[in-house]
Amino acid sequence: MKRSNTQKLKDALEDDIINGRLMPGARLDPEELALKFGVSRTPIREAIQQLAVSGLVTVEPKKGTFVAKVGIEQLIEMFEVMAELESMCGRLAARRISAVELANLASALARCEEAIKQGDSDEYYYENEDFHNCIYRASHNAFLAEETRQLKQRLKPYRRMQLQVRQRMVNSMQEHREIYEAIESGNADRAEDRLRQHVLIQGERFSDFASSVKKFSLQAERAVEEAKG
Template identity: 75%
Template sequence: MKRSNTQRLKDSLEDDIINGRLAPGERLDPEELAARFQVSRTPIREAIHQLTASGLVTVIPKKGTFVARVGVEQLIEMFEVMAEMEGMCGRLAARRITTQELEGLAGALERCEQAASTGDTDEYYYENEDFHQRIYRASHNGFLVKEANQLKQRLKPYRRLQLQVRNRVSNSLSEHRTILAAIRAGDAAAAEDAMREHVLIQGERFSDFIATMKQFNSQAS
């Protein structure tokens, strides 16, 4: 899946923030970013807008853009809620998915497998996004889809970067296969459990990121 200059810039800044290379409270200089990434001001503005929506940076009028201080406790709470929302999406999808939607979901899993074979975790993440979005839509509950997407936007950088943990991509693929099998069988309870555990496993593998954020939040304070 080809990524734009904005997407590549945003992904790189996410990596730097989550892994502590950009510390909480540090100012992001648009001119320095333009020179570093060899891009114009437009993708920089768009990337900062997306990072603001994710809660990773804050824009202070007349002062600039700064790396946000992310609360670890709130992050854990968001993952718990996300797991329940995705579980509900899985349960409803198992009951309501159409034949066409099921075929599309199977195709999304195949693309995840192809991306995993390249060893590119970012490529896998964006195909993984499509797999999840198809399950959301197959729930046929517009309010749930809207709420799930809003929270997922906040968690996107953390869900993307946790795929860099050793063996996480292969485990994620295995979990996707279990989810698809449950939805295909119309087993709502199994689909709900598989989706919930899929996200909770992601959250549990955040210990390294959380430790890093605690360290840099402490230094910035």
């Protein structure tokens, strides 16, 4: 899936923030970013706007753009809501999906399989995103679909981060197959349950996710202490 300069820049900045190369409180200088990534001011402005929607940066008028602090409690709450919205989309899709929409969902599933073979977590994420968007559209509830997309956009950096955990891509792919089978067979209860479990962060996944976020927070705290010293 070809990505625009804005998307590539946003992904790079997300990775820098999530992995601690850009610490909370760090200022994003548009001119420095333009030189570093070899792009114009337009994709920088668009990328910063999208990062602000995700909650990774804050834009302060007349001061600039700064990396935000991540709160794991709020993230978990957002994932809980996301799981319920996705499960509703799955239930409705199992009842309402058309033949054309089912074919599109099967195609998205096949592209996810191909990204798995390539071992590319970013490519898998974007094909995964299309897979989920097919389900949103198939719910035939425009309001629900839009609310789900908006929250998914805010959680995007952390959903991408999850895919970097060992075996998560493979497990995610198996969950996609089960979701597809439930929707294809018209089993609304199973589609609802499979999507909820696919998105919820619990058990071992919670431990892995919490560990990643805590690691990020500790790196930030050390950077602050070093700056003071």
